[in-house]
Amino acid sequence: MPQLKEHPNWLRTRGAMGDIGVDREAAVIRGYVLAQEGPFKTEGRGEFDVAGLKKIVTLARKQSAGLKSRLAHPTLSADGIGKFLGRVKDVHLDSVRVKRNGELALLHAVRGDLHLDSTALNAPVGGGKPLGQYVMDLAESDSDALSSSLVLHASEEYRLDPKTKRPLLDKEGKELPPLWVPTELHASDIVDTGDAVDGLLSAHLSIGGLPDELVRRASDLLNRAFLGESRAVLKARLTTWLDSYLAFRFGDDPEEDDVQDDRDESLLTNLNMTRGVAELRATLAERGANA
Numbered sequence: 001m002p003q004l005k006e007h008p009n010w011l012r013t014r015g016a017m018g019d020i021g022v023d024r025e026a027a028v029i030r031g032y033v034l035a036q037e038g039p040f041k042t043e044g045r046g047e048f049d050v051a052g053l054k055k056i057v058t059l060a061r062k063q064s065a066g067l068k069s070r071l072a073h074p075t076l077s078a079d080g081i082g083k084f085l086g087r088v089k090d091v092h093l094d095s096v097r098v099k100r101n102g103e104l105a106l107l108h109a110v111r112g113d114l115h116l117d118s119t120a121l122n123a124p125v126g127g128g129k130p131l132g133q134y135v136m137d138l139a140e141s142d143s144d145a146l147s148s149s150l151v152l153h154a155s156e157e158y159r160l161d162p163k164t165k166r167p168l169l170d171k172e173g174k175e176l177p178p179l180w181v182p183t184e185l186h187a188s189d190i191v192d193t194g195d196a197v198d199g200l201l202s203a204h205l206s207i208g209g210l211p212d213e214l215v216r217r218a219s220d221l222l223n224r225a226f227l228g229e230s231r232a233v234l235k236a237r238l239t240t241w242l243d244s245y246l247a248f249r250f251g252d253d254p255e256e257d258d259v260q261d262d263r264d265e266s267l268l269t270n271l272n273m274t275r276g277v278a279e280l281r282a283t284l285a286e287r288g289a290n291a
Helices: 050-061 131-145 213-225 231-250 254-272 277-290
Strands: 010-014 019-023 028-036 067-070 084-100 103-116 147-157 179-191
Touching: 019 131, 028 050, 028 084, 028 131, 028 147, 050 084, 050 103, 050 147, 050 179, 084 131, 103 131
Parallel strands: 067 179
Antiparallel strands: 010 019, 019 028, 028 103, 067 084, 084 103, 147 179
8 A cells, every 4th residue: 555655745725826835846835925015014114015026026037046045044143054945936926815904915925936955955064854844844834934034125215295295194194114116136035024924825815715806816917927018018918819809709890890990090199109100010910910
């Protein structure tokens, strides 16, 4: 009779962009949360908005080897070299389900896959359980006991009333924390409590969990697919896709052809004011090829 393994090869759920959980066979912790939307736990320190999260994704993707990760931050007496875990890859925008004031909330978040280095799977100097093994074990048994924390440089944008130039206040009359705009990423370390993250593998809601779940998930997909594109280009591409989808589902509508011609002409005028006629002509040519 086959023996059951002490640990399953996979402990996972499914997120908008991929798997979330511990892949022991590959030695990867997939879909862990690097940062999430909203104020940090330290009151008044700062906050990430969606634009800040997108910046994290962009900066992380520029590190071809992956973003460095260690077990806890280095200190004045320890530089962290003996705590190296591995590299974070496939960083992307997704979402998390968290509790806020006793209610479930769905927030934008940055997720990535932590690929554990072979050195983190060997017994450390002095003996004991390998660091990578320990992190995988705890992520499986109680992922909320772990969190993550970015090591980064960021500028701060204080939010002011455009008329009075005074700080904007929240519902309780407290000054809104500054928005952090990341400029450089150094590492994403595994810690006990992250200031900008809840649990390490905070769940992603399935469709139907919240009324706007489908919209948020579609937005996340579009953000990842068209990161950095202008409004005009994105509008043209989505209009193309929508026309193709409606034609496939409901069939061609002859009366819609004339309306489409007017729409294309209007789109040409709008895009001429922003990105130029050449870009739109390419978009319209692509639309014709896909029709």
